[in-house]
Amino acid sequence: MISLLAIAALLPSVAPVSDADTVAIAIQPVTVSVSLKASGDYLNEPVMATSLVMDEMAAGRIVESKNLSLTVPNMLHADYGSRMTSSIYMRGLGSRMDHPAVGLYLDGVPILNKNNYDFDYFDVRRIDVLRGPQGTLYGRNTIGGVIDVQTLSPLDWQGVRASVGYGNGNSWEARGAVYRRSSAKFGWSLSASHRSTDGFFTNTHDGSRADRGRTSALRFKVQARLSDSWTLENTLSANLVRQNGFAYAPYDEQTGIVGAINHNDPCTYDRFGFVEGLTFRHEGRGFSLSSTTGWQYTDDDMGLDNDFSPKSLFSLRQTQKEHTFTQEVVARSSTPRRWQWISGFFGFHRALKSAAPVTFKRDGIDELILANANNGIHSVFPEADLLIREDSFPIFSDFELPSSGLSLYHQSTWRAGRWNFTAGLRADWEHTAIRYRNSAEIHYRFTLTMPDYKPFEIEMSDRRGRSFFEVMPRVAAMFETGIGNLYASVARGYKSGGYNTQIFSDILQNGMMNGMMADLGVYFDDPQTYDVEDAIAYEPERSWNYEIGGHLRLAEGRFHIDAALFWIDCRNQQLTVFPPGRGTGRLMSNAGRSRSLGAEVSLGWQIGDLHLSGSYGHTDARFLDYDDGREDYSGNHVPYAPRNTLSVQGGYGVDLRGGRAGRLTLGVGVQGVGRIWWNETNTLSQPFYALVNASAGWAKEHVEVSLWTRNLLGANYNTFYFKSVGRSFVQRGKPLQAGMTISLTL
Amino acid sequence: MKHIFRNLSIALAASMLFASCGDEKIEEPPLPSDGDYIGTFSVAQGTPMAFTIEDIVVGFAPGENEDSADIKMQKVKFAQPMPAMDITVPGVTLTGADGEYALSCGEGGIVPLIAGGEFPDRLITGIEGSASSEELSFSFVCMGLPVSFTGSAIEK
Numbered sequence: 001m002i003s004l005l006a007i008a009a010l011l012p013s014v015a016p017v018s019d020a021d022t023v024a025i026a027i028q029p030v031t032v033s034v035s036l037k038a039s040g041d042y043l044n045e046p047v048m049a050t051s052l053v054m055d056e057m058a059a060g061r062i063v064e065s066k067n068l069s070l071t072v073p074n075m076l077h078a079d080y081g082s083r084m085t086s087s088i089y090m091r092g093l094g095s096r097m098d099h100p101a102v103g104l105y106l107d108g109v110p111i112l113n114k115n116n117y118d119f120d121y122f123d124v125r126r127i128d129v130l131r132g133p134q135g136t137l138y139g140r141n142t143i144g145g146v147i148d149v150q151t152l153s154p155l156d157w158q159g160v161r162a163s164v165g166y167g168n169g170n171s172w173e174a175r176g177a178v179y180r181r182s183s184a185k186f187g188w189s190l191s192a193s194h195r196s197t198d199g200f201f202t203n204t205h206d207g208s209r210a211d212r213g214r215t216s217a218l219r220f221k222v223q224a225r226l227s228d229s230w231t232l233e234n235t236l237s238a239n240l241v242r243q244n245g246f247a248y249a250p251y252d253e254q255t256g257i258v259g260a261i262n263h264n265d266p267c268t269y270d271r272f273g274f275v276e277g278l279t280f281r282h283e284g285r286g287f288s289l290s291s292t293t294g295w296q297y298t299d300d301d302m303g304l305d306n307d308f309s310p311k312s313l314f315s316l317r318q319t320q321k322e323h324t325f326t327q328e329v330v331a332r333s334s335t336p337r338r339w340q341w342i343s344g345f346f347g348f349h350r351a352l353k354s355a356a357p358v359t360f361k362r363d364g365i366d367e368l369i370l371a372n373a374n375n376g377i378h379s380v381f382p383e384a385d386l387l388i389r390e391d392s393f394p395i396f397s398d399f400e401l402p403s404s405g406l407s408l409y410h411q412s413t414w415r416a417g418r419w420n421f422t423a424g425l426r427a428d429w430e431h432t433a434i435r436y437r438n439s440a441e442i443h444y445r446f447t448l449t450m451p452d453y454k455p456f457e458i459e460m461s462d463r464r465g466r467s468f469f470e471v472m473p474r475v476a477a478m479f480e481t482g483i484g485n486l487y488a489s490v491a492r493g494y495k496s497g498g499y500n501t502q503i504f505s506d507i508l509q510n511g512m513m514n515g516m517m518a519d520l521g522v523y524f525d526d527p528q529t530y531d532v533e534d535a536i537a538y539e540p541e542r543s544w545n546y547e548i549g550g551h552l553r554l555a556e557g558r559f560h561i562d563a564a565l566f567w568i569d570c571r572n573q574q575l576t577v578f579p580p581g582r583g584t585g586r587l588m589s590n591a592g593r594s595r596s597l598g599a600e601v602s603l604g605w606q607i608g609d610l611h612l613s614g615s616y617g618h619t620d621a622r623f624l625d626y627d628d629g630r631e632d633y634s635g636n637h638v639p640y641a642p643r644n645t646l647s648v649q650g651g652y653g654v655d656l657r658g659g660r661a662g663r664l665t666l667g668v669g670v671q672g673v674g675r676i677w678w679n680e681t682n683t684l685s686q687p688f689y690a691l692v693n694a695s696a697g698w699a700k701e702h703v704e705v706s707l708w709t710r711n712l713l714g715a716n717y718n719t720f721y722f723k724s725v726g727r728s729f730v731q732r733g734k735p736l737q738a739g740m741t742i743s744l745t746l
Numbered sequence: 747m748k749h750i751f752r753n754l755s756i757a758l759a760a761s762m763l764f765a766s767c768g769d770e771k772i773e774e775p776p777l778p779s780d781g782d783y784i785g786t787f788s789v790a791q792g793t794p795m796a797f798t799i800e801d802i803v804v805g806f807a808p809g810e811n812e813d814s815a816d817i818k819m820q821k822v823k824f825a826q827p828m829p830a831m832d833i834t835v836p837g838v839t840l841t842g843a844d845g846e847y848a849l850s851c852g853e854g855g856i857v858p859l860i861a862g863g864e865f866p867d868r869l870i871t872g873i874e875g876s877a878s879s880e881e882l883s884f885s886f887v888c889m890g891l892p893v894s895f896t897g898s899a900i901e902k
């Protein structure tokens with residue numbers, strides 16, 4: 001539903017921005033995309049989409065991916081505490097680790113690692129968020145939808161842009177960009193962005209800011225018309241993240257009271273990454289052809305006080321280095337005929353190397369490793385203890401996770417009078433593998449029989465691999481009513497299977513304890529053990545999405561409404577679950593069967609200088625068949641997926657003294673989400689909460705000044721819940737934020 | 747001369763007969779060597795604390811002089827709530843005869859090896875039993891509890 005909406009109404013440049021005295025850059029909604037797959041004309045397609053153009057994003061302060069959240073109905077990209085944890089939920093489907101449920105494209109290049117999803121949006125000319133599975137054209141891991149980000153083109157706009165802003169939390173931002181068109185056939189641009197904040201939360205252990213961070217980004221883009229029929233575009237985007245993240249506070253499940261953030265080891269996340277995309281495009285007779293080659297590099301480093309407490313239990317440092325290569329060739333019919341078609345080939349290779357040593361410290365050795373062992377030992381030898389000599393020791397974990405895939409797809413659309421019929425099919429093959437090497441070495445002593453400490457080593461190494469093949473069809477019918485259209489569609493969604501590495505610390509920890517006891521010749525009944533294959537391998541998630549909807553335009557387009565009903569039947573939904581007991585890792589589990597039933601509506605109304613817009617999404621996502629062997633969760637809500645999302649915005653703009661004194665804009669909006677269940681048993685949840693945002697702006701000629709706020713009323717809410725070592729924690733939502741931005745456009 | 751030859755023949759036949767008798771004595775069942783036995787481990791039978799576990803594996807390892815053996819009981823427990831343990835009884839006295847060892851120990855008993863070392867508190871006394879290539883059975887007393895094992899050899 002192209003809802004060019006929502007926040008557009010919130011801030012200064014809400015109204016169409018063609019006046020000379022406004023500095024916003026007007027990029028029309030239907031701008032030719034670098035990607036042939038993105039038609040941009042989603043109003044006339046059987047799909048629900050929210051599209052935002054540049055001035056709307058500037059007005060709504062959509063400066064990073066999380067700001068998109070709630071603007072799009074039934075979409076939540078909550079702040080889970082770091083720029084690494086980019087969990088996007090759409091229509092009840094989401095993912096907390098490994099494969100994303102929502103695909104992300106940046107200038108036609110698919111971003112395969114969701115660690116890279118959270119980046120600064122600067123000089124983004126357009127974002128399209130397609131809801132529902134898009135597997136036929138976009139492939140794997142688009143079971144919830146696709147976010148298509150297109151950056152500003154030097155052939156579309158030329159000039160200089162700069163802005164600087166300051167907000168509470170000692171938050172600074174600065175941006176600058178140059179866009180040049182050297183000739184009719186060649187243009188280039190260089191843009192940079194830097195943001196920093198001291199954050200809003202304090203680690204009471206040492207008084208440091210728990211969410212301090214800074215991000216820097218650089219983009220260099222070249223566009224050239226090589227001939228009458230060939231064009232070239234090359235975009236290199238790099239980003240750097242340094243942050244104290246994971247401002248997690250203890251949570252009392254009985255009272256709901258959130259304690260103080262208090263951890264003794266640092267929690268940090270650093271990342272350097274770039275995306276290089278090279279696209280050749282050819283306009284032939286009756287068809288267009290494009291080839292997009294992508295190279296992504298990610299080098300990130302996460303440090304965690306994994307118990308998030310002042311105790312010295314254990315800490316984790318995880319480093320990842322990844323190279324990803326993608327190649328896509330797309331051909332599409334380009335003349336208006338009764339039969340339209342698009343075909344393509346896609347291939348990728350990911351080479352991910354990761355090291356994730358877990359360091360057990362004195363408290364962790366005593367409480368997590370020795371306590372259980374000594375409890376059992378004391379039942380037979382009350383006077384004896386098992387001891388470990390080290391004050392801390394690392395469990396080394398090194399992983400290689402290569403994966404490759406190939407896809408072929410085709411989609412055709414036939415027009416018959418006022419009817420359009422679409423059918424498409426994609427065949428997707430993928431191979432994924434894991435090579436792991438884990439080891440630990442300690443010295444232990446049983447006080448009753450061993451006068452000296454004895455060395456003990458544990459090592460696990462192996463390699464495994466699996467292949468998946470999937471066919472993703474889509475059929476749709478659309479009827480044009482004259483004032484819009486109505487459609488019905490059925491589509492297959494698919495999220496890859498794979499291997500999860502986050503449970504290895506638990507596997508090694510248990511292996512170490514059981515190994516030491518076996519070395520002693522002591523065996524407890526039913527010791528917690530892991531079958532490695534069962535623990536690390538998870539199955540693909542598959543769904544069928546049934547949907548009816550429509551796009552309606554009235555009053556010469558000044559009023560629009562887009563609405564859809566959907567029902568998603570999901571098999572093997574991938575869930576991140578906490579291991580039982582005092583586990584330290586995470587398991588990826590497949591729920592037997594679940595379903596999402598929901599509706600979404602977006603509308604906008606332009607009345608002179610007043611613009612009103614809103615969107616509402618409702619999703620009832622439940623397990624139909626999910627029994628993990630300990631409990632039957634059938635009938636319960638799927639955790640972390642929001643039940644309702646709401647966005648209501650109003651904006652008003654007025655020329656001062658006929659425009660001679662500039663233009664004044666005012667905006668106010670409410671965005672809400674909830675209820676969000678936190679666990680499979682549905683005993684914990686975040687009720688619906690609403691954030692009030694407001695803004696005021698003044699613009700004249702080349703200058704624009706805006707004042708903005710988020711969470712004006714200071715609502716208290718939690719954005720994330722999890723357990724570690726049997727204790728519960730939450731990430732608090734940010735309090736009132738306010739700031740001012742001054743922009744200059746030449 | 748003929749008489750002398752007949753007597754020599756008788757003597758030779760007699761010597762061959764005795765030699766034949768000697769060969770038959772060598773073919774007696776051999777004494778058991780290193781091996782594992784699987785069977786039933788019973789504790790305190792006939793008392794309210796009676797406890798039995800099936801499929802317990804016990805290793806029997808005679809020493810070089812075949813006058814003593816180590817008996818390693820794997821994953822045994824003396825009561826349900828306690829964890830299973832490997833218990834080695836070193837230096838059990840062996841007396842071999844007719845393909846079978848008789849098992850015993852001195853009056854002072856034997857200190858078992860448990861959890862990586864000697865464990866005097868769990869002194870083993872009153873060991874009795876036998877070991878053959880096919881079967882192993884023994885009994886002893888530990889902490890006042892009568893304990894017994896009867897098992898069959900596991901084919902190598």
